[in-house]
Amino acid sequence: MQISFQQVEYRYSYKTPFEKLALEDINLSIPSGQFLAVIGHTGSGKSTLLQHLNALLKPTSGVVNVGDYAISPDKKTKSLKPIRQKVGIVFQFPEHQLFEETVLKDICYGPMNFGVSEEVAKERAKELIVKVGLTEEVLEKSPFDLSGGQMRRVAIAGVLAMNPDVIVLDEPTAGLDPRGQREIMDMFHDLHKEKGLTTILVTHSMEDAAHYANEIVIMQKGRLKKKGTPQDIFSNPEELFEMGLDVPDVVRFQFKLEERIGRKLGVTCLTIEE
Numbered sequence: 001m002q003i004s005f006q007q008v009e010y011r012y013s014y015k016t017p018f019e020k021l022a023l024e025d026i027n028l029s030i031p032s033g034q035f036l037a038v039i040g041h042t043g044s045g046k047s048t049l050l051q052h053l054n055a056l057l058k059p060t061s062g063v064v065n066v067g068d069y070a071i072s073p074d075k076k077t078k079s080l081k082p083i084r085q086k087v088g089i090v091f092q093f094p095e096h097q098l099f100e101e102t103v104l105k106d107i108c109y110g111p112m113n114f115g116v117s118e119e120v121a122k123e124r125a126k127e128l129i130v131k132v133g134l135t136e137e138v139l140e141k142s143p144f145d146l147s148g149g150q151m152r153r154v155a156i157a158g159v160l161a162m163n164p165d166v167i168v169l170d171e172p173t174a175g176l177d178p179r180g181q182r183e184i185m186d187m188f189h190d191l192h193k194e195k196g197l198t199t200i201l202v203t204h205s206m207e208d209a210a211h212y213a214n215e216i217v218i219m220q221k222g223r224l225k226k227k228g229t230p231q232d233i234f235s236n237p238e239e240l241f242e243m244g245l246d247v248p249d250v251v252r253f254q255f256k257l258e259e260r261i262g263r264k265l266g267v268t269c270l271t272i273e274e
């Protein structure tokens with residue numbers, strides 16, 4: 001599903017004395033199947049941008065096209081339900097949104113609310129609980145008896161259970177230990193490869209952007225400052241330093257090495273760190 005932003009501007013508290021410009025002149029095209037990383041300082045507009053992807057926010061000017069849907073300020077968008085199904089957002093600390101008595105009910109809640117039969121929803125839950133690295137026994141437990149990392153995985157399974165075409169991840173590994181972080185990112189990497197799921201990752205981790213994304217955008221003060229492949233973005237670290245972004249040595253080392261040997265190393269270099 002193709003996504004595009006055309007001349008998008010967003011102002012919080014629009015037309016009030018508290019108006020705050022958060023996005024300006026955003027033009028961005030995200031082809032189906034892309035793994036896009038969005039990086040930038042706190043306050044640069046990343047979260048605001050991603051909330052436009054399933055119409056949680058509507059632009060105050062410009063248009064966001066999500067598949068057949070055009071989300072713009074003047075038009076009453078038809079029912080938003082299909083967009084919410086097609087674009088799944090994993091917010092920061094998604095485990096805070098768990099609420100059902102059992103993990104199974106929690107994962108099935110979304111799809112059943114969107115008209116999927118209980119039987120099909122349960123089948124999806126069984127498949128997904130394994131996909132996110134847990135076992136079927138977990139399905140009968142209360143989500144609140146699980147560890148933080150396990151709860152995070154259950155919440156992610158709940159988003160995936162909607163069978164989205166696009167998955168949007170807002171710092172999905174925040175607060176996890178390094179091993180948990182890599183397991184979760186590898187899972188999204190596999191999903192992207194297996195299902196061609198368009199994946200949009202907001203991250204502070206340059207390593208994750210460098211290793212998992214095929215395209216990176218840098219946000220700065222509400223504007224899209226730069227867009228390119230990881231190679232384009234990281235081959236000029238001085239420019240990133242000027243934007244106040246730090247490029248860890250391991251990323252630079254990997255790109256130098258890849259340039260020298262003339263092929264991609266994929267995610268392998270990350271393992272050296274641990």
Ligand code: ADP
Nearest residue numbers: 012020021022041042043044045046047048049
């Ligand atoms: P990031 O995700 O990159 O940290 P945000 O999209 O959260 O950035 O914020 C972009 C700008 O919008 C910042 O200046 C922030 O202070 C402002 N902002 C974010 N949320 C609100 C809000 N609910 N009301 C007013 N201003 C906001």
